[in-house]
Amino acid sequence: MLRPEINELLTQTGPKTPMGELFRQYWMPACLAEELPEDGCPPIRLKLLSERLVAFRDSYGNYGLIDEFCAHRGVSLWFGRNEEGGLRCPYHGWKYDTTGQCLDVPSEADNSSFAENVKLTSYPLVKIGDLLWTYMGDPATQPPLPEWEFALVPPEQTYTSKRWQQSNWLQAFEGGIDSSHVTFLHSGGLKTDPLFKGAKGNEYNLNDTKPFFEVADSEGGLFVGARRNAEDGKYYWRITPWVMPNFTMVPPRGDHPIHGHFWVPIDDENCWTYSFDYHPVRPLSAVERQAMIDGHGVHSENIPGTYRPVANMDNDYLMDREAQKSGAYYSGIKGIAIQDSSLQESMGPIVDRTKERLVPADSGIIKARQKLRKAALALRDQGITPPGVDPAHHHVRSAAVVLPQAEAFLDAARDDVRVKPGMPVASV
Amino acid sequence: MTADTSLSSCARAATAAEARFRIDAPVESRNARVVALDEPAAEVLRSVAAHEWAGARFFVCEPGPAGAGAGGEFLLRSIDGTPAVLSSELDGAHVVVMVATQDSGAGCAYAIGKACWERAVMTAGLVLGDGSQTAAVAALRPHARVLLPTADESDLLELLTALRV
Ligand code: FES
Numbered sequence: 001m002l003r004p005e006i007n008e009l010l011t012q013t014g015p016k017t018p019m020g021e022l023f024r025q026y027w028m029p030a031c032l033a034e035e036l037p038e039d040g041c042p043p044i045r046l047k048l049l050s051e052r053l054v055a056f057r058d059s060y061g062n063y064g065l066i067d068e069f070c071a072h073r074g075v076s077l078w079f080g081r082n083e084e085g086g087l088r089c090p091y092h093g094w095k096y097d098t099t100g101q102c103l104d105v106p107s108e109a110d111n112s113s114f115a116e117n118v119k120l121t122s123y124p125l126v127k128i129g130d131l132l133w134t135y136m137g138d139p140a141t142q143p144p145l146p147e148w149e150f151a152l153v154p155p156e157q158t159y160t161s162k163r164w165q166q167s168n169w170l171q172a173f174e175g176g177i178d179s180s181h182v183t184f185l186h187s188g189g190l191k192t193d194p195l196f197k198g199a200k201g202n203e204y205n206l207n208d209t210k211p212f213f214e215v216a217d218s219e220g221g222l223f224v225g226a227r228r229n230a231e232d233g234k235y236y237w238r239i240t241p242w243v244m245p246n247f248t249m250v251p252p253r254g255d256h257p258i259h260g261h262f263w264v265p266i267d268d269e270n271c272w273t274y275s276f277d278y279h280p281v282r283p284l285s286a287v288e289r290q291a292m293i294d295g296h297g298v299h300s301e302n303i304p305g306t307y308r309p310v311a312n313m314d315n316d317y318l319m320d321r322e323a324q325k326s327g328a329y330y331s332g333i334k335g336i337a338i339q340d341s342s343l344q345e346s347m348g349p350i351v352d353r354t355k356e357r358l359v360p361a362d363s364g365i366i367k368a369r370q371k372l373r374k375a376a377l378a379l380r381d382q383g384i385t386p387p388g389v390d391p392a393h394h395h396v397r398s399a400a401v402v403l404p405q406a407e408a409f410l411d412a413a414r415d416d417v418r419v420k421p422g423m424p425v426a427s428v
Numbered sequence: 429m430t431a432d433t434s435l436s437s438c439a440r441a442a443t444a445a446e447a448r449f450r451i452d453a454p455v456e457s458r459n460a461r462v463v464a465l466d467e468p469a470a471e472v473l474r475s476v477a478a479h480e481w482a483g484a485r486f487f488v489c490e491p492g493p494a495g496a497g498a499g500g501e502f503l504l505r506s507i508d509g510t511p512a513v514l515s516s517e518l519d520g521a522h523v524v525v526m527v528a529t530q531d532s533g534a535g536c537a538y539a540i541g542k543a544c545w546e547r548a549v550m551t552a553g554l555v556l557g558d559g560s561q562t563a564a565v566a567a568l569r570p571h572a573r574v575l576l577p578t579a580d581e582s583d584l585l586e587l588l589t590a591l592r593v
């Protein structure tokens with residue numbers, strides 16, 4: 001349960017809101033690199049943290065993320081012509097470079113300095129891995145570039161997709177640290193999904209539906225451990241890292257690629273779910289990559305040319321009551337990603353958290369909300385840089401391990417939840 | 429992909445404002461028993477107990493064999509010092525939250541955990557400290573369905589508030 005004002009605090013990420021300011025401390029995924037595939041390609045509209053922006057790649061290959069609207073009379077620069085070294089508004093021809101600097105105002109005299117004094121809001125846009133990243137905060141406190149393992153491994157070892165989710169970012173993110181839903185909602189997928197099936201750990205998952213939980217602080221956020229019984233009196237631990245504010249990873253299964261998410265607010269009622277899959281040691285196989293492209297695992301099948309899932313709110317997510325009855329899909333919805341989005345969107349654009357009835361198994365969510373609230377207020381009131389900004393906090397992995405009962409999961413697995421470049425993940 | 433889109437019309441009419449009309453059944457508070465397993469934990473409980481709670485009662489578990497009273501009853505002490513019997517306190521309890529700062533409460537955790545198990549009462553454990561309390565964590569682990577090792581004393585307040593006790 002949250003008081004109404006705390007629910008508002010955590011769900012509002014527009015400019016000048018405490019949570020919006022918190023998000024503006026971090027490098028965030030702005031879009032997939034594939035959305036700006038070549039120099040001089042068409043610009044794209046991006047709404048991030050409730051700000052409407054346009055991203056483009058100029059004729060020299062520079063990336064830019066600038067205010068969507070022309071400083072002259074407010075036309076959307078999405079209609080812009082991507083010309084030599086800048087984006088030109090098609091209405092009266094004002095032209096802007098990737099920093100938002102106006103280069104040309106054709107109606108002015110040839111040697112006029114008028115354009116020099118026109119500059120649109122702009123944010124850096126940097127390609128790391130399959131993503132273009134932006135930092136929307138004060139340039140004076142811009143942190144070093146992000147160091148997430150999935151973005152740093154060679155391209156053949158990683159794959160990232162994204163999908164539009166019609167809900168506030170927080171309820172989408174909360175699914176990412178909510179280990180207790182996996183045994184129910186995703187049970188069908190553990191047996192059949194090409195990117196999950198066959199792992200020894202799946203048996204532990206399916207045989208023990210009442211896991212114990214342990215929620216421990218980490219430098220950047222939390223580790224949520226879910227513990228189930230394994231053989232010989234040992235415990236099977238699934239460890240989910242959360243790095244503030246919106247990065248989560250799913251514990252691995254066997255030698256399958258390891259995956260996770262970024263939950264990025266578009267505005268207060270929509271978010272981008274970025275889903276990545278990578279293998280720290282080997283290239284993804286052609287079969288694995290194709291399965292990801294086809295929307296298996298944590299990925300979604302999107303309407304071609306868009307990032308909207310084929311199964312969405314408008315078609316009841318292609319609900320299949322037969323599959324629900326047979327248990328092939330526990331909820332009747334196909335695919336992990338849409339199983340999550342369908343239920344999270346059904347909660348409404350912004351769920352009213354004053355009405356929920358949390359149970360102890362929701363402790364990860366309780367603790368994460370508390371950390372977000374405290375970090376947002378500490379930033380607002382004392383200017384304290386929140387956890388997760390320091391790239392050292394990015395060096396985490398999820399893990400799935402079998403441990404003797406007496407061992408604390410974080411002590412025994414401390415090494416397993418740290419990135420060791422070129423070394424395999426700890427997984428059963 | 430053919431699906432009858434008319435079916436989803438009502439679902440699509442969701443707005444954030446409409447959420448106010450959802451789940452309007454009254455929410456009853458739950459009964460929690462919060463037990464400190466050692467003296468520093470009891471200190472934390474005293475300050476948390478001073479808040480207003482609808483369904484939470486606060487206790488200290490006496491360390492050592494003193495926990496066992498006459499007739500095999502396991503005894504607790506209420507935060508104001510009055511004695512209490514564990515088994516009767518568990519009647520009607522929905523959740524028991526054990527709070528420890530050291531491993532001296534292992535015996536108490538065992539007794540409470542066992543009694544909760546027998547009565548199907550949910551258990552949670554909070555281990556307060558700087559992270560070096562691994563023995564306390566290990567002692568609580570088998571008996572708490574949910575375990576939170578934490579440096580932040582306000583976690584207890586937050587947890588109880590979130591659980592509506
Ligand atoms: S509105 Fe863009 S040039 Fe006039």
Ligand SMILES: [Fe+2]
Pocket residue numbers: 175181182185186336340
């Ligand atoms: Fe899920």
